Amino acid sequence: MTSPTDLIPAPRAVEGPMRCGVLFDDDTTLWAGPGTGTTERWLRSTLGAALGLTLPPGPEGARDSVQLLLDDTLEPEAYRLSVVANRGVEIRGGGPAGVFWGAQTLRQLLGHHAFRRAPVRPGIRYGIPHQIIEDAPRFRWRGLMLDVARHFMPKEGVLRYLDLMAAHKLNVFHFHLTDDQGWRIEIKRYPRLTEVGSWRARTKFGHRASPLWDEKPHGGFYTQDDIREIVAYAAERHIAVVPEIDVPGHSQAAIAAYPELGNTDVIDTTRLSVWDTWGINPNVLAPTDNTLRFYEGVFEEVLELFPAGADQFSSFVHLGGDECPKDQWRQSPAAQARMKELGLADEDALQSWFVRHFDTWLSARGRRLIGWDEILEGGLAPGAAVSSWRGYAGGTAAARAGHDVVMCPEQQVYLDHRQDGGPDEPVPIGYVRTLEDVYRFEPVPAEFTPEETAHVLGTQANLWTEVMEDHARVDYQAFPRLAAFAEVAWSALPAPGERDFADFERRMEAHYGRLDALGVGYRRPEGPRPWQRRPGVLGRPVDGPPPNR
Numbered sequence: 299m300t301s302p303t304d305l306i307p308a309p310r311a312v313e314g315p316m317r318c319g320v321l322f323d324d325d326t327t328l329w330a331g332p333g334t335g336t337t338e339r340w341l342r343s344t345l346g347a348a349l350g351l352t353l354p355p356g357p358e359g360a361r362d363s364v365q366l367l368l369d370d371t372l373e374p375e376a377y378r379l380s381v382v383a384n385r386g387v388e389i390r391g392g393g394p395a396g397v398f399w400g401a402q403t404l405r406q407l408l409g410h411h412a413f414r415r416a417p418v419r420p421g422i423r424y425g426i427p428h429q430i431i432e433d434a435p436r437f438r439w440r441g442l443m444l445d446v447a448r449h450f451m452p453k454e455g456v457l458r459y460l461d462l463m464a465a466h467k468l469n470v471f472h473f474h475l476t477d478d479q480g481w482r483i484e485i486k487r488y489p490r491l492t493e494v495g496s497w498r499a500r501t502k503f504g505h506r507a508s509p510l511w512d513e514k515p516h517g518g519f520y521t522q523d524d525i526r527e528i529v530a531y532a533a534e535r536h537i538a539v540v541p542e543i544d545v546p547g548h549s550q551a552a553i554a555a556y557p558e559l560g561n562t563d564v565i566d567t568t569r570l571s572v573w574d575t576w577g578i579n580p581n582v583l584a585p586t587d588n589t590l591r592f593y594e595g596v597f598e599e600v601l602e603l604f605p606a607g608a609d610q611f612s613s614f615v616h617l618g619g620d621e622c623p624k625d626q627w628r629q630s631p632a633a634q635a636r637m638k639e640l641g642l643a644d645e646d647a648l649q650s651w652f653v654r655h656f657d658t659w660l661s662a663r664g665r666r667l668i669g670w671d672e673i674l675e676g677g678l679a680p681g682a683a684v685s686s687w688r689g690y691a692g693g694t695a696a697a698r699a700g701h702d703v704v705m706c707p708e709q710q711v712y713l714d715h716r717q718d719g720g721p722d723e724p725v726p727i728g729y730v731r732t733l734e735d736v737y738r739f740e741p742v743p744a745e746f747t748p749e750e751t752a753h754v755l756g757t758q759a760n761l762w763t764e765v766m767e768d769h770a771r772v773d774y775q776a777f778p779r780l781a782a783f784a785e786v787a788w789s790a791l792p793a794p795g796e797r798d799f800a801d802f803e804r805r806m807e808a809h810y811g812r813l814d815a816l817g818v819g820y821r822r823p824e825g826p827r828p829w830q831r832r833p834g835v836l837g838r839p840v841d842g843p844p845p846n847r
Contacts, residue, residue, distance in 0.1 A: 305406050305431075306781050307467055307788035314429030318383040320362060322408065326386075327356025331367035336534050337389070337397045339486040345405055349424060350417030361385045364404075366397050372505060375469075378433035379403055383428045395536040395609075396434075399467050403431060407745060407776050410811035413465070437741065439609060439704050439756025440787035441470035441495040441540075442823070444772075444781070447477035447551075448576070449501075449763040450518035450770070457531050458746060458769075463774075463815065466784035470611050471532055472685075472758060474542045475520075476618075478550035478573040478581075482519045483603075487595045488556065492519040498572040504725055504765060506576040508836035512767070525603045538611035540668070544618030545593060545676055546583040546652050553581055559589050561633065571653050576764045578621045585627065585636050589654060597656070601663060611664050611755075614683070619653055620670035650676030657682050668704070672697070680686040682841040683755065687712075689847050690743050697746065697753040705741040706758040709844030710760040714762045716839060722826050724774065725765040726837035729844040733823075737782040737802055738794040759783045765837065769820045774830050777820035781809055 303312070309405050341364065345354045356363045364719035365388040372378065372392030377400030380388045387404065391397030405412045408424050411419060433585035442463055444451065451459075460471060475482045481495035484654035497517025503510040520528070523786070532539045551572045553560040573579055583589050597615070606613040625634040633648065642648050657667040657679040668683040671692025678684075683702040686693025693703040708715075708728075715728035741757035759780060766772045782802065784813045802822075813820050819830070 304805050305403060305430070306787040306805055306809045308791075308805070309403065309430045309431050309433035312429060313431075314390065315381075315427035316383075316429070317427065319394065319427040319429075320381050320386055321426055322426070323353065324351065325362065326351060326353060327360055327363040328353040328361055329356050329358050329360065329365050331358075331365075333394050334366035334391070334397045336394055336517075336536065337401045339534065340398065341401055345401070345412055347407070347416060348412050348414045348708065349408070356707055358777075362384070365389070366401075368393065368397065372396060373434050375399060375438075375707070376432075377403070379431040379433075380430050381407070381426045387426070388416050392434075395469070397436075398464075399433070399535045400431075401598065402465060403465060405465070406812065410808070410815045411522070411811045413815035433480045433629055434792050435467065435754030435788045437754070437787050439470050440468045440784070441704065441706070441756065441758030443472035443474055443542075443706070443758055443760040445474040445477070445761060445763045446482050447474055447480045447544075448491075449767050450480060450482060450496075451763075452518065453520060455769045456528055457773075459772075460528070460532050460535055461539055462818070463537055465812070466781060466790050467778075468784055469537050470756075470758065471614060472537045472542060473528075473539055474544070474616075476542070476544050476551065477574075478579040478691045480517060480519075480572060481551040481555065482587075483525060483543075483600070483801045484519060485596050486556070487599065488592070489553060490555040490703055491596075492575060492750050493555070495555040495572060499576045501767075502575040502764075503544075503767075504832075504835040505727070505838040507838070510835060511574075522599075522603055529604055533607060533609075533612075538614075539604060539605070540611065540614045540616050542595070542616035542618055543596060543600060544620075545656070546578065546585070546649060547620065547622030548618055548710065549583050550579050550581045553583070556592065558591060559583055561630045563632050564566050564626045564629045564838050578623060580623050580625055582622050583652075583687065583809050584624055584630070585633055585652055589772060593656070594659060594827050598798060601665060601720045613664065614684070614700035615660055615665055616674070617653060617656055619649070619673040620687070622649055622672065624649070644676070646676035648676070649673075650679065654679045664823050669831050685758065687760070689845060691847060693754070694743060694746075694750075697750040700753065702753050704755050704758050707759055708760075709846070710739045711736065711757070711759045712762065713759050713779055713783075714765065715777075715835070717779065718825065719823055719839075720825065722831050724771070724826060724830060724832035726779055726839040727765060727833050728838070729840050729842075731779070731844075733782050733803075734799050734805075736779045737786065737799055738797055739783070739786050740794045741786070757783075757787050765835075770830075774821050774826070775816050777813060778783045778806060778810070781806065781813075
């Protein structure tokens with residue numbers, strides 16, 4: 299049993315707890331009102347399996363039961379969890395998602411055994427003290443970006459991360475599916491994207507300056523049915539999946555598969571292979587009609603695989619748009635002719651034209667474009683939203699221009715950055731971002747007006763996997779910092795300097811037990827375990843505090 303004072307993310311209000319309460323045992327029944335089916339299924343399949351309880355259907359209002367119902371007086375993702383002695387547990391949600399988030403809180407109240415896949419204490423009765431918890435999220439977009447292009451994560455690993463997101467009340471999965479180092483989604487119209495583009499002959503081990511190589515081929519991709527399964531699995535957990543197909547940069551894997559997509563009047567694109575190292579790649583898409591038609595074909599299949607649902611964010615498609623070197627366009631007679639034809643002033647404007655084309659194309663199909671903040675260069679595409687990664691500046695400019703923003707500044711919430719400055723930290727990348735640093739991250743700049751703040755959809759933590767070769771490395775970089783991030787995204791916290799990190803650390807003591815039960819290979823407060831270290835593997839640490847702008 300867990301105290302409500304140990305919950306992560308912290309709820310808005312708790313009344314109680316009192317000594318008497320409700321027991322969970324073989325006699326506990328479950329009644330689910332209209333619109334609560336996802337939570338009903340999850341409670342039986344996940345919570346029931348962990349506790350060894352069947353939670354059979356029972357009548358509405360039955361004593362010592364779990365009751366699920368919608369309440370339109372609450373905000374859509376808000377919930378009210380009541381544990382009342384001699385009555386049972388009631389979860390009211392403003393919408394289906396609110397009921398589901400209330401069930402995640404119920405799971406924490408039942409203790410860390412509720413996070414296992416099978417009962418370890420068969421026959422035990424689980425008690426929850428009498429209490430009432432009222433809760434709602436601060437931000438609508440509470441995201442996690444997972445890069446599966448640099449290092450492929452098999453489908454089971456992706457499903458596992460969706461479960462971890464749900465346990466932390468995160469609701470947007472940004473799925474980075476393509477990059478120079480791999481194309482991870484089956485496109486039936488263009489089979490070579492996965493036949494050629496989904497694998498590379500070898501991989502740089504460590505930072506790109508490292509002399510080390512993993513000489514075995516690396517690759518993998520998701521079939522279209524895999525994608526459908528991932529999207530459906532996420533929807534059952536009230537998580538929207540936002541796919542990213544990166545253009546016009548970060549595209550060497552696609553060019554290796556279809557050389558005509560590259561700037562063939564500058565380099566011999568037939569000699570390109572899927573990139574085996576890291577960094578910013580000079581080989582970008584050619585701004586031709588053929589390229590536009592090709593990617594329209596890609597996006598036609600992407601839209602079918604990632605349908606816009608009833609939730610607020612599944613209509614988004616991420617176009618990348620970041621780190622697109624313009625050197626090949628400057629040298630390309632075809633690119634220069636296209637600029638002259640369109641009356642464009644420079645190559646930044648050419649990239650803006652490229653992005654605007656797909657903004658219009660997606661909008662005509664009822665979808666919405668989002669991209670990294672480089673899409674601001676040369677003029678922001680009308681209606682586009684911005685993932686602000688190069689600090690706060692891009693998001694600030696976009697919000698002031700009336701565009702929606704997801705705040706994910708590299709210096710604050712890129713979880714590939716190292717967690718400590720010590721010598722044992724594996725493959726140290728970037729600034730030191732400790733658990734406390736992430737807990738004190740504030741997504742909304744203090745100078746924002748109410749109108750600008752209204753354009754902040756929310757916030758997102760990003761996991762770039764250049765130096766994360768398997769799920770254990772992803773776990774280590776993500777946790778426990780993702781728990782701190784989840785509280786920043788969900789809870790109504792005070793200003794960064796006023797946040798009670800000591801209390802969060804205290805609550806983490808209970809949360810580490812939950813993560814242990816879930817099998818998460820997190821970084822312990824005292825440092826990495828011996829098998830989590832990577833001695834001799836070169837990173838790219840950056841000393842000093844990160845800029846906060």
